Amino acid sequence: MPGTDEASLSQYLADAPPTIVPLAIKPHFEALTDQQKLYAHNISRAAFLGSRIVLRQVSPESEAIFDFIVSLHRSCDGNWSKLQQDAGVSDQALKDFLNYATQFLGNLGNYKGFGDSKFIPRCPPETIEALASAVPSAKEALEKSKTPIAAFYATIEEPAKMHLGFPDKGHLSTYYPDSPDITQDEIEQVSAFMAEKNLLPENTRLRKTKDGSFQLLIASGLGKPPPEGGDAGPETVFKLTGSLSGKTLELVFGDYIEEMAKIALHIKKAGLSAANDTQKQMMDHYAKSFGSGSLNEFKESQKLWVKDIGPMVETNIGFIETYRDPANVRGEWEGLVAMVNKERTEAFQKLVEAAPSMIPKLPWSSDFEKDKFSAPDFTSLEVLTFNGSGIPAGINIPNYDDIRQNIGFKNVSLGNVLSAKAPNEPIPFIHPRDLELYKANRDQAFEVQVGIHELLGHGTGKLLQETSPGQFNFDISNPPISPITKKPVTTYYKPGQTWSSVFGGFSASYEECRAECVAMALGCDFSILQIFGLGDGTVDINNKAGDVLYAGYLSMARAGVAAVEFWDPKTRKWGQAHMQARFSILRTFLDAGEGFTVLDYTEDDLSDLTIKLDREKILTVGRKAVETYLQKLHVYKCTADYEGGKKLYEEMTDVDEWWATKVRKEVLRRKTPRKVFVQANTVEEDGKVRLKEYEPTCEGMIKSWAERDV
Numbered sequence: 246m247p248g249t250d251e252a253s254l255s256q257y258l259a260d261a262p263p264t265i266v267p268l269a270i271k272p273h274f275e276a277l278t279d280q281q282k283l284y285a286h287n288i289s290r291a292a293f294l295g296s297r298i299v300l301r302q303v304s305p306e307s308e309a310i311f312d313f314i315v316s317l318h319r320s321c322d323g324n325w326s327k328l329q330q331d332a333g334v335s336d337q338a339l340k341d342f343l344n345y346a347t348q349f350l351g352n353l354g355n356y357k358g359f360g361d362s363k364f365i366p367r368c369p370p371e372t373i374e375a376l377a378s379a380v381p382s383a384k385e386a387l388e389k390s391k392t393p394i395a396a397f398y399a400t401i402e403e404p405a406k407m408h409l410g411f412p413d414k415g416h417l418s419t420y421y422p423d424s425p426d427i428t429q430d431e432i433e434q435v436s437a438f439m440a441e442k443n444l445l446p447e448n449t450r451l452r453k454t455k456d457g458s459f460q461l462l463i464a465s466g467l468g469k470p471p472p473e474g475g476d477a478g479p480e481t482v483f484k485l486t487g488s489l490s491g492k493t494l495e496l497v498f499g500d501y502i503e504e505m506a507k508i509a510l511h512i513k514k515a516g517l518s519a520a521n522d523t524q525k526q527m528m529d530h531y532a533k534s535f536g537s538g539s540l541n542e543f544k545e546s547q548k549l550w551v552k553d554i555g556p557m558v559e560t561n562i563g564f565i566e567t568y569r570d571p572a573n574v575r576g577e578w579e580g581l582v583a584m585v586n587k588e589r590t591e592a593f594q595k596l597v598e599a600a601p602s603m604i605p606k607l608p609w610s611s612d613f614e615k616d617k618f619s620a621p622d623f624t625s626l627e628v629l630t631f632n633g634s635g636i637p638a639g640i641n642i643p644n645y646d647d648i649r650q651n652i653g654f655k656n657v658s659l660g661n662v663l664s665a666k667a668p669n670e671p672i673p674f675i676h677p678r679d680l681e682l683y684k685a686n687r688d689q690a691f692e693v694q695v696g697i698h699e700l701l702g703h704g705t706g707k708l709l710q711e712t713s714p715g716q717f718n719f720d721i722s723n724p725p726i727s728p729i730t731k732k733p734v735t736t737y738y739k740p741g742q743t744w745s746s747v748f749g750g751f752s753a754s755y756e757e758c759r760a761e762c763v764a765m766a767l768g769c770d771f772s773i774l775q776i777f778g779l780g781d782g783t784v785d786i787n788n789k790a791g792d793v794l795y796a797g798y799l800s801m802a803r804a805g806v807a808a809v810e811f812w813d814p815k816t817r818k819w820g821q822a823h824m825q826a827r828f829s830i831l832r833t834f835l836d837a838g839e840g841f842t843v844l845d846y847t848e849d850d851l852s853d854l855t856i857k858l859d860r861e862k863i864l865t866v867g868r869k870a871v872e873t874y875l876q877k878l879h880v881y882k883c884t885a886d887y888e889g890g891k892k893l894y895e896e897m898t899d900v901d902e903w904w905a906t907k908v909r910k911e912v913l914r915r916k917t918p919r920k921v922f923v924q925a926n927t928v929e930e931d932g933k934v935r936l937k938e939y940e941p942t943c944e945g946m947i948k949s950w951a952e953r954d955v
Contacts, residue, residue: 254399256362256810256913257362257363257364257365257399257407258365258366258367259341259344259345259348259364259365259366259367260344260348260364260918260919261341261344261367262344262347262918262943263344263347263348263351263918263921263943264667264670264917264918264919264920264921265347265667265920265921265923265941265942265943265945265946266665266666266667266920266921266922266923266941267665267922267923267938267939267940267941268628268631268636268661268662268665268922268923268925269627269661269665270584270627270628270629270661270925270936270938271925271936273584273586273627273629274584274629274925274936275936276584277557277558277584279932279933279934280518280520281518281520281557281558282927282933282934283515283518283929283932283934284518284519284520284524284558285558285560285582285584285629285927285934286927286929286934287511287512287514287515288511288512288515288558288560288562288580288582288630289580289582289629289630289927290511290927291507291508291511291512291515291580292562292579292580292581292582292630292631292632293580293630293632293953293955294504294507294508294511294955295504295508295562295578295579295580295632296353296632296953296955297311297501297504297955298464298501298504298578299353299354299577299578299579299632299633299634300353300354301419301501302354302419302420302569302577302578303353303354303355303356303409303419303569303634304354304355304356304363304417304419305396305419306355306390306392306396306397307353307354307356308390309386309387309389309390309392309396310349310355310392310396310397311349311350311353311950312383312386312390313377313383313386313387314346314349314350314947314950315947315950315951316380316382316383316385316386317376317380317383318947318948318951319382319951320379320380320383323944323947323948323951325339325343325944328376328379328380331379332375332376332378332379332380334368334372334375334376337368338368338369338372339368339372341366341367341368341372342366342368342372342373342376343943343944343947344367344943345364345365345367345368345397346943346946346947347921347943347946347947348364348921349364350921350946350947350950351635351920351921351922351946352364352634352635352921353632353633353634354634355397356409356417357820357919358633358634358635359635359811359821359823359824359919360810360811360820360821360824361408361409361410361569361820361821362407362408362409362811362813362820363399363400363406363407363408365398365399366397370394370395370397370398373394373397374394377394403415404815405815405816408813408816408818408820409569409571409820410571410816411428411429411432411572412424412425412426412427413426413427413428414429414816414818415816416571416816416818418570418571419450420450420451420569420570420571420572420575421450421453422450422452422462423452423453424451424452424453426453427451427453429571429572430488431459431489432451432572433572433749434485434487434489435451435459435461435485435489436572436574436746437746438483438485438486438489438494439461439494440741440742440743440746441741442477442483443476443477443741444461444476444477444496445476445540445541445544446574446575447540447543447563447567447574447575447576448463448464448465448538448540448543448563448564448576449461449462449463449464449500449575450462450500450575451575456492457492458485458492458493458494458495459492459493459494459495460494460495460496460497461494461495461496461497462497462500463475463496463497463498463500463538464500464501464505464535464538464564465498465499465500465502465505465536465537465538466502466505466506466507466535466536466537467498467499467502467506467537468498468499468502469498469499470496470498470537470538471537471539475496475498475537475538475539476539476540476541477496480496481495481496482494482495482496483495498538505535505536505538506536508535508562509532509535509536512528512531512532512535512562513528513532515528516528516529516532520556520557520558523549523552523553524549524553524556526549527546527549527550527553528546530543530545530546530549531546531562531563534546534563535563543563543564544643544645544648546563547642547643547645547648548652550643550655551621551622551643551648551652551653551654551655552652554622555585555624556585557584557585558582558583558584559581559582559583559584559585559624559657560580560581560582560583561580561581561640561642562579562580562581563576563578563579563580564576564578564579565577565579565642565644566579566633566644567644567745567753568753568822569634571750572749572750573745573749573750573751573752573753574745574746577633577634578632578633579631579633580630580631580632580633581628581630581631581640582629582630582631583626583627583628583629583630583631583657583659584626584627584629585624585625585626585627586624586625586626586627586660588625589625589658589660590623590624590625592625592696592776592778593623593624593625593656593658593696593700594623595776596623596696596697596700596773596776596777597620597621597623597700599772599773599776600620600700600704601618603701603767603770603773604618604701604705606770607701607705607763607766607767607872607875607879608728608766608872608873608875608879609728609876609879609880609883610725610726610728612707612719612725612726613706613707613709613725613879613880613883614705614706614707615650615706615707616707619652619653619654620653621653621654621655621656621700621704622655622656623655623656623657623658623696623699624655624656624657624658625657625658625660626657626658626659626660627659627660627661628659628661628662628924629924629925629927630924631659631662631922631924636659636662636922637659637662638658638662638663638691638695639656639657639658639659639695639696639698639699640655640656640657640659640699641654641656641699641700641702641760642654642655646708646743646744650707650708654703654704656696656699656700656703657699658692658695658696658699662922663688663691663692663695664688665920665922667920670917671915671917672684672803673803673807673912673915673916673917674803674807674854674855674856674915675799675803675856676845676855676856676857677855679799682792682795682796683796683799683800685792685796686792686793686795686796687800689777689779689793689796690793690796690797690800691797691800692777693764693768693773693774693777693779693797694761694764694765694768694800694801695764696777697763697764697767697768697773698760698761698763698764701763701764702759702760702761702763702764703756703760705763705879706759706879706882706883707883708738708744708882708883708885709724709725709734709737709883709884709885710737710738710742711737711739711740712740713740717737719737724737727880727884728876728880729876729877729880729889734880734884734886736884736885736886736887737884737885738885739885742885744882747885747887748887748890748891749887751891751894754819754822754823754825754826754894754898755826755878755882755890755894756882757822757823757826758825758826758827758829758830758878758894759875759878759879759882761801761823761826761827761830762830762833762871762874762875762878763875764797765797765798765801765830765867765868765871766868766871766872766875768794768797769794769863769864769867769868771783771784771785771790774790774793775790777793779793784864786860786861786863786864787860791860795858795860795863798834798858798863798867799856799858801827801831801834802831802834802858803856804824804827804831805827805828805829805830805831805832805834806831806844806854806856806908806912807824807912807916808821808824808825808827808828808831809828809900809904809905809908809909809912810824810909810912810913810916811824811825812825812828812900812905814900814905814906814909817900819898825898828900829874829894829897829898830871830874832897832898833870833871833874833897834858834867834870836870837866837867837869837870838866839859839862839866840859840862841858841859841862841866841867841870842856842857842859842867843856843857843858844856844857844908845857850911851907851910852911852914854908854911877889877893878890878893878894881893921946923939923940923941923942923945923946923949924949925937925938925939926939926949926952926953937952
């Protein structure tokens with residue numbers, strides 16, 4: 246890159262080696278009935294059949310690179326040594342390529358699913374050329390899509406394209422295909438127009454045409470709107486208003502048409518093995534949505550999903566999370582299939598039962614909380630399939646505010662994701678005196694954090710709204726008093742506005758931060774720790790429950806330090822919502838004063854940097870600082886105070902010169918590869934389904950994808 250030294254470019258090199266772990270599932274899958282296995286199999290197939298959708302949502306070259314990797318495997322039937330001989334590449338070159346291919350498949354694209362920055366092979370382009378020359382089908386995969394080998398590597402002339410983001414800021418986003426000159430303002434104006442027309446955005450992409458008009462590409466298995474019309478009625482061309490006056494928005498159905506048709510077919514098959522009428526109806530609405538492109542139908546599936554309490558096979562599928570769209574409104578394809586872990590679920594159900602007594606302990610009045618807490622289904626799951634750009638540790642969905650407030654939501658904790666570990670993982674920034682305690686308690690601390698984060702973090706809060714013209718869900722003549730200003734609130738959500746449409750691109754990170762702060766605040770409550778089998782509810786920072794609490798605070802502080810890996814100094818842009826949030830919480834710890842949290846070092850280059858956190862002050866200084874920050878985050882969100890929220894969050898996530906130059910350099914030096922998961926496949930033979938697992942190696946990861954046949 247111009248003006249970029251080799252050390253700076255090295256941060257984009259693929260992990261060597263990647264941390265590969267198996268997603269262990271066999272005993273949980275084998276415990277299912279034949280009918281349940283068939284249900285799980287068809288939804289798993291539907292989830293994986295969306296892989297090419299994810300690839301196209303990542304970058305223009307990702308699908309071709311995927312086909313290239315799979316073609317190489319198939320050509321040698323996984324005998325990479327033979328392919329190495331045929332191609333004439335060195336041991337190291339092959340090893341570097343396999344490491345890259347594994348990280349690519351683990352992220353389902355050539356940009357990190359957790360961080361949104363491009364990663365590139367450590368092997369030279371000549372290695373890719375040699376492999377392509379040795380395997381005609383692999384070479385054809387690149388040539389057919391006009392993907393040059395240079396696309397594997399750094400965008401030297403356009404360094405901003407090493408990061409996903411708004412095209413007019415120089416970044417890459419295939420949510421806006423063939424539209425290099427589309428602006429953030431145009432995207433936001435079209436989004437506002439769509440909201441007026443009740444057109445939801447999650448399953449769409451937006452293209453700007455040569456004449457300056459726009460096409461809304463709608464994912465559907467049919468290439469035209471259904472006979473009864475789409476979600477916006479029979480019209481497919483709309484005249485835009487405001488500064489876009491004179492331009493049009495055309496609805497174009499059939500984006501990802503082949504994939505969506507196959508997905509809809511497997512969803513229909515799953516419906517034949519459903520355990521009950523709720524699941525059957527849910528599959529019907531999914532199939533209609535994926536076939537027709539209707540997100541109204543998808544919302545119906547989500548209402549039924551919330552009502553499908555305690556299924557043995559838990560699933561969710563569709564365009565769900567919006568983190569990777571720079572506008573934070575368009576969803577990435579993902580699919581989940583999992584089995585319930587009954588023992589761990591019991592603890593989570595106790596947390597649900599305790600929720601009504603826990604929510605009043607949060608730092609806001611009932612004016613800023615739902616009128617009634619609807620107890621959700623909260624389960625611990627063992628994952629069979631999670632297809633997308635990465636696997637989270639927990640989920641709280643649906644993301645639609647109206648469903649959440651009026652019907653409810655579900656929380657799930659993904660047990661075999663939480664517990665997955667590679668042997669001898671290094672743990673940077675934890676002081677040697679804390680290391681054994683941290684290792685012994687981090688898993689339980691993370692489970693507590695995820696449980697509170699999903700249930701009482703994402704599950705709390707009331708958006709003050711004008712629900713329809715002149716109708717409010719609060720007393721507009723006597724509005725609530727803000728605990729921040731001590732005056733009546735003056736802002737609220739107008740008809741058609743949602744949390745994400747008002748707060749825009751930073752809403753995802755902001756909400757993750759709010760949920761993490763809830764976990765840090767309520768994690769100090771020893772009655773909650775007791776629910777997780779830690780102590781008897783007695784407040785004692787020095788007992789086992791106190792050990793887990795201390796490990797939880799250390800973990801958050803460590804994540805805050807490590808977070809600056811995901812901040813790009815060239816663009817001054819955060820690339821990962823959760824890590825931006827964790828950095829701001831570390832800032833809260835550091836700003837709390839009284840020596841609560843200090844970054845300890847003696848070397849000028851910070852090579853001995855560790856976290857010093859005063860365990861005895863967690864319940865006083867630490868909790869108070871977190872609750873002060875949380876209160877502001879929460880009230881600004883509830884009252885649609887975009888200006889207040891933006892100012893606060895920008896201040897708390899600002900990276901100054903010391904963090905940018907000194908700390909980040911040391912973080913990059915000590916960074917550890919993020920886990921990639923090798924997942925099993927299911928195979929149907931004569932109406933029976935069997936499980937096929939793979940070795941947690943580069944070769945095993947590639948084989949699992951080649952046999953997925955997507």
